[in-house]
Amino acid sequence: MSILIKxxxxxxxxxxxxxxxxxxxxxxxxxxxNLNFVADEAIDASGKLVFPGGIDPHVHLDMPFMGTFSSDNxxxxxxxxxxxxxxxxxxxxxxxxxxxxxxxxxxxRSRSDGNCYGDYSFHMAVTDFNDSTQKEIIELINKEGIxxxxxxxxxxxxxxxxDRQMIGLMNEVRDKGGxxxxxxxxxxxxxxxxxxxKAEGKLSPLYHYLSQPEITESEAAGRFVDMAYYxxxxxxxxxxxxxxxxxxxxxxxxxxxxxxxxxxxxxxLLDASLYEKDFEGAKWxxxxxxxxxxxxxxLWAGINQGLVQVVGTDHCPFEWKKKLMGEKDFxxxxxxxxAIENRMELLYSEGVTKGKISLNKFVEVSSTNASxxxxxxxxxxxxxxxxxxxxxxxxxxxxxxxxxxTHHMNVDYSAYEGWEVKGKVETVLLRGxxxxxxxxxxxxxxxxxxxxxxxxxKVI
Ligand code: DUC
Ligand code: ZN
Ligand code: ZN
Numbered sequence: 001m002s003i004l005i006k007x008x009x010x011x012x013x014x015x016x017x018x019x020x021x022x023x024x025x026x027x028x029x030x031x032x033x034n035l036n037f038v039a040d041e042a043i044d045a046s047g048k049l050v051f052p053g054g055i056d057p058h059v060h061l062d063m064p065f066m067g068t069f070s071s072d073n074x075x076x077x078x079x080x081x082x083x084x085x086x087x088x089x090x091x092x093x094x095x096x097x098x099x100x101x102x103x104x105x106x107x108x109r110s111r112s113d114g115n116c117y118g119d120y121s122f123h124m125a126v127t128d129f130n131d132s133t134q135k136e137i138i139e140l141i142n143k144e145g146i147x148x149x150x151x152x153x154x155x156x157x158x159x160x161x162x163d164r165q166m167i168g169l170m171n172e173v174r175d176k177g178g179x180x181x182x183x184x185x186x187x188x189x190x191x192x193x194x195x196x197x198k199a200e201g202k203l204s205p206l207y208h209y210l211s212q213p214e215i216t217e218s219e220a221a222g223r224f225v226d227m228a229y230y231x232x233x234x235x236x237x238x239x240x241x242x243x244x245x246x247x248x249x250x251x252x253x254x255x256x257x258x259x260x261x262x263x264x265x266x267x268x269l270l271d272a273s274l275y276e277k278d279f280e281g282a283k284w285x286x287x288x289x290x291x292x293x294x295x296x297x298x299l300w301a302g303i304n305q306g307l308v309q310v311v312g313t314d315h316c317p318f319e320w321k322k323k324l325m326g327e328k329d330f331x332x333x334x335x336x337x338x339a340i341e342n343r344m345e346l347l348y349s350e351g352v353t354k355g356k357i358s359l360n361k362f363v364e365v366s367s368t369n370a371s372x373x374x375x376x377x378x379x380x381x382x383x384x385x386x387x388x389x390x391x392x393x394x395x396x397x398x399x400x401x402x403x404x405x406t407h408h409m410n411v412d413y414s415a416y417e418g419w420e421v422k423g424k425v426e427t428v429l430l431r432g433x434x435x436x437x438x439x440x441x442x443x444x445x446x447x448x449x450x451x452x453x454x455x456x457x458k459v460i
Contacts, residue, residue, distance in 0.1 A: 001025065001040050001432060008045030008393060012052065012383050013364040021050065023389040026431035031385060041434070043427060045393050051363050052382050053087025053390030053428065054344045055370040057123075058238055058262060058312035061091050062111045066334040067325065071317045072410045074111060077340055078118035078448050080408040082436045084341035085425040087390040088119040088380060088451065089315075090370075092150055094159065097128040101136040105144065116448025117441070118430060119390070121374070123181060125150040127158070129165035137169075138176045145452025147178045147375050150238070153220045154187035154287070163227065170231035177455035179234040179260075179373070184220040184245065185212060185288055194331050205281035208330040209272050209289040217288050218244030225252045225259050234458045236260040236373060239314045241267040241288045243298040249307055258458060260373050262310040263299045265343045266290060266415065269350055282323040283415055285333040286314065300356050309369040309460070311347055315340035317411040337415045341407050344392070349421035353396075375454035393427040400424055 005021040010031070022030040022037050030037070061077040063070045072080065074091075081089055093108040095101050101124055108122060124140055126133060126149050140146040151166060152159040161169070166180075173180050193211040197203075202210075221237055225248050228235035240246060240261050249259050272290045275281040284290055302308040316336025326333030339346075344366055351357040357365070371381025378387050399422050404414040428436040435443045 002037070003041045003043065003389070003429070003432065003434070004035065004037055004039035005043045005045050005050060005391070005393065008048050008050035010050050010383055011359050011363055013360055013368040016359060021383065021391070023429070023432045026388055028383065028385055028387050028389050031383070043393060048426065049394040049396055050383070051392050051394065052367045053392055053430065054085050055088045055367045055381055056081060056086045056312050056315065056340060056343060057090040057310060057370040057374060058264065058314045059089045059091050059340055060314070060316040060336065063092070063094070063316065065316070066332070068318065068322050068334055070336060071319050071322070072315070072338070072340065074115040074120070075117065075445050076408070076410040077315070078116045078120060079441060080341040082118050082428050082430065082441070083408045083425065083439070085344035085392040085394065085428055086118065086340065087428065087430045087435070088121070089340070090121045090123055090374060092125050093122045094125045095127045095133070097158070101126065101133060101140060114446045117435065117443060117445055118448045119451050120448055121451045121453055122146050123148040123150045125152065125159065126169055127152065127161060129161055129169045134168065134172050137172045137178065141176050141178050141455065147453045147456055148181055148236070149173050149178055150181045150183070152183045153224065154183060154185045154190055156187045156191055160187045163223070166227055167231060170227060170233040174231055174233040179236055179456040180228065181236040181238050182224045183239070184217060184224045184237050186216045186220045189216045189219070198329065198331065203329050205279060205285050205330050205333065206275040208285045208333065209275045212287065212289050214242045214244045214291065217242055218248055221245035222248040225249060225257070228259060229255070229257050234456045236262065238262050239264050239267070239288060239312070240308070242291045242295040246298055246302050246307060260310070261302070261308045262312050263302070263308050264312050264314045265339055265346050266337060268296055268299050268311065269346060270415070271296065279327060282326060282333045283413055284337055285323070285326070285330065285335055286316070286337050287335045303357055303361065303365055309365065309373065311343065311365045313339035313343050317409055319412050338409045338411045339415060341409050342402055342416055345421045345423055345425065346416065346419070348394070348423045353422050369460060372460035373456070375456050376451060380451070389429050389432040391429040392425055395424045395426045397422070398424040
């Protein structure tokens, strides 16, 4: 099977030119001007952008959490991702405290195997680091191609590890060639504030926000950065939201330390005033919570300063009836919001068309850097000879409105309902196959493949 994409404006993290792209099988085989190749299929991309398929390295599909499961499974979640131009996701396996990493991997595979439309990988969340967990790290890296290890500094009693475990894990992961990632918020401070607000009868979604002030994140980010410095492990902070936390990373650069940072689309675009909408604010109850306008400015600047390398989603949707579990107590609202389908178009529309980031930066933070940081480059995340033909043909002019009535995510509201975006995903190719064309899926469930990842470098 071959496909010729004609006359597109090809955008990578570093380039911007008009060319034809010839695809044979799953790979890009030739890029050039006026290619006179005979192909099984041709796509006219005149006037369109062609960029690498998005990589969202932070999603939670079919995840058991807070007494329920996130409402997108591997089928609906990866299909919605493709509709929005994201061809690969990295999901999180959660170890159950007291059990092995292998048993968690088996459990996650039982839900994901054969069910994905898009390509996927896993981060392994280590929630119980002990002598036997330690022995499993090398196996995951060398045998399974799972090279990133997530830690939680919050959610005590379920997911959180203490600093001693963190140091042990960091040493092991550094020695075996992986990367440690973190949900960096201070779990004890947050638990104290949640208990205080509940005791005072303050139970609305606003108090979810007020239980996780900026200091709870900046303190944990600083502690994590220090531990990563001490152990010299490749390190990555997920869903960083605020000025205080980014300043910890900024300060670390002064001692020549490099820590990778991901923010998520919601922290760039939405702010905490949404928690003032009474219970409707539950739509945006997530951890960390939305912050303030000054934090959005810091994050956009951080992207351009090279301090923030990745924009993900932390996609973790819950249907409205599940959010209602916390109607009388904000601490019972399942944390998370839907965005897997909207990330690329929102980032293009709000970032590129409004002059906040360049087109090259858009590609870098939505795809290329995640590929480099998590050991997939140049197979994924770029347009190059020999790379997987994961491509988006994008109409930069068409305007459309986001709505739960038209999205493909399995959730009955949109966190961006009514937002008008400029720019629309038109055709999406995944490993040389047209996966989505003008809103219609062209592949079947099971086409999505588990991607084994390589060892991690500290520099990208
Ligand atoms: N935060 C969320 O909002 N949802 C899932 C997990 C997390 O850390
Ligand atoms: Zn998190
Ligand atoms: Zn998450």
